[in-house]
Amino acid sequence: MEFKLSGKDAGSKARAGVVTTDHGAIETPIFMPVGTVATVKGVHQRELKEDINPDIILGNTYHLYLRPKTSIIEQAGGLHKFMNWDRNILTDSGGFQVYSLSDNRKIKEEGVKFKSHIDGSYHFFTPENVMDIQRTIGADIIMAFDECTPYPCDYNYAKRSMHMTHRWLDRCIKRFNETPDKYGYEQTLFPIVQGSTYKDLRRQSAEYIANSGAQGNAIGGLSVGEPAEEMYEMTEVVCEILPEDKPRYLMGVGTPINILENIALGIDMFDCVMPTRNARNGMLFTAHGTINIKNKKWEADFSPIDEMGITDVDTYYTKAYLRHLFAANEYLGKQIATIHNLGFYLWLVREARKHILAGDFTDWKNKMVKQMDKRL
Structure with missing residues (x-):
């Protein structure tokens, strides 16, 4: 295994790197x-x-x-x-x-x-x-x-x-x-x-x-x-x-x-386990805060689950449909929410990497923390 640093953030101890094993780069x-x-x-x-x-x-x-x-x-x-x-x-x-x-x-x-x-x-x-x-x-x-x-x-x-x-x-x-x-x-x-x-x-x-x-x-x-x-x-x-x-x-x-x-x-x-466990309970993480998809407020919300999401499910399904699946106790709802949450976590660390390499991680991180600390 090898580890090489690719860059550091000027305003914090954050760093970007690459771990390489026989099964590929991380x-x-x-x-x-x-x-x-x-x-x-x-x-x-x-x-x-x-x-x-x-x-x-x-x-x-x-x-x-x-x-x-x-x-x-x-x-x-x-x-x-x-x-x-x-x-x-x-x-x-x-x-x-x-x-x-x-x-x-x-x-x-x-x-x-x-x-x-x-x-x-x-x-x-x-x-x-x-x-x-x-x-x-x-x-x-x-x-x-x-x-x-x-x-x-x-x-x-x-x-x-x-x-x-x-x-x-x-x-x-x-x-x-x-x-x-x-x-x-x-x-x-x-x-x-x-x-x-x-x-x-x-x-x-x-x-x-x-x-x-x-x-x-x-x-x-x-x-x-x-x-x-x-x-x-x-x-x-x-x-x-x-x-x-x-x-x-x-x-x-x-x-x-x-x-x-x-x-x-x-x-x-x-x-x-948080992104998968919370997903199965109807909690969705997004860049703008946390969604409890079981809430009645999403019952007739036909907007995509997450317009900024990186996975297919984020724009393929609506909040109303996903809420319906949870209300009907259909396992597909848990699967959709799980894929969304894991996709969001991977997006988050990869965005962090981009901002570390760009040199503006600290400002971006502070902005993201404020946005994510909300209940939508």
């Missing part, structure tokens, strides 16, 4: 649609590739390990072939999912014992077998196994957890270096900065991760309920330490405004 800043179980929910691969057009998507180790199981993915020749996706894939290590199973898991130094949400069976994740699982899944970028602490989090717990995450990272790196790439293309390991919302812990963790020498770095534990101001504060602290010549990935974030503000702090890569 222009940054980038948003990665979440394809948890080998599918971006409600979207055909054709629509994903042609309408939404991301350079990279995300899959999840925990879910893919449980279903369809890594043995099936291996027989298919890896996740790319299994889901017929020839662009980049990143896999989350499963640390966040294990964190979310707080009532059904036990964390020890060796690893995490957890209960499957599918059938109640017990499983054990260690840094070593998570590397093996991700090798078999075959993503281009794989994540180190970490513990994601909750918010709020006691300082002493956050500190113990951070140090364990660092020890787990050392074990991940050792196992990763001992195992070969499986399907004829290179895989890259990203470590994860932790430390909750404590500046000294975040600095310490960022320094440890920076010294690991990885080709890219991630920031975890900042999408677990903390106020946006604390998220930005921690991101700024960490970005001051993480190497400038390597991509920075902020995991699980967030709203369109969160994304722009974190781009301004020096983040290159994002993922979040």
Whole structure:
């Protein structure tokens, strides 16, 4: 994997770059649609590739390990072939999912014992077998196994957890270096900065991760309920330490405004379920604010869903029709809204890139934040 900076914004820490892997170029800043179980929910691969057009998507180790199981993915020749996706894939290590199973898991130094949400069976994740699982899944970028602490989090717990995450990272790196790439293309390991919302812990963790020498770095534990101001504060602290010549990935974030503000702090890569989850509930993100398409005000609005939208659905269907689909509980409505929201997120990060390269990102970002912070 290679990362090259293409330009920087004069008024902020925003930067534009290109990550290159064996599956192609990823222009940054980038948003990665979440394809948890080998599918971006409600979207055909054709629509994903042609309408939404991301350079990279995300899959999840925990879910893919449980279903369809890594043995099936291996027989298919890896996740790319299994889901017929020839662009980049990143896999989350499963640390966040294990964190979310707080009532059904036990964390020890060796690893995490957890209960499957599918059938109640017990499983054990260690840094070593998570590397093996991700090798078999075959993503281009794989994540180190970490513990994601909750918010709020006691300082002493956050500190113990951070140090364990660092020890787990050392074990991940050792196992990763001992195992070969499986399907004829290179895989890259990203470590994860932790430390909750404590500046000294975040600095310490960022320094440890920076010294690991990885080709890219991630920031975890900042999408677990903390106020946006604390998220930005921690991101700024960490970005001051993480190497400038390597991509920075902020995991699980967030709203369109969160994304722009974190781009301004020096983040290159994002993922979040928000555009797809909110779409299924009738919430549409646009450059001029958020639309609740279920509201009666759209019942006889025959204007396009989004005249500025980049996908076919944005001008093919009207707001009135989309509202009707939600009122009738037709799944097509959720599909249309999902395609729109993902298209908007990709448009947003690509517009951000254009303005970074043009040198006027900060002014554009401030204008966009004001516009998007509205309920239409």
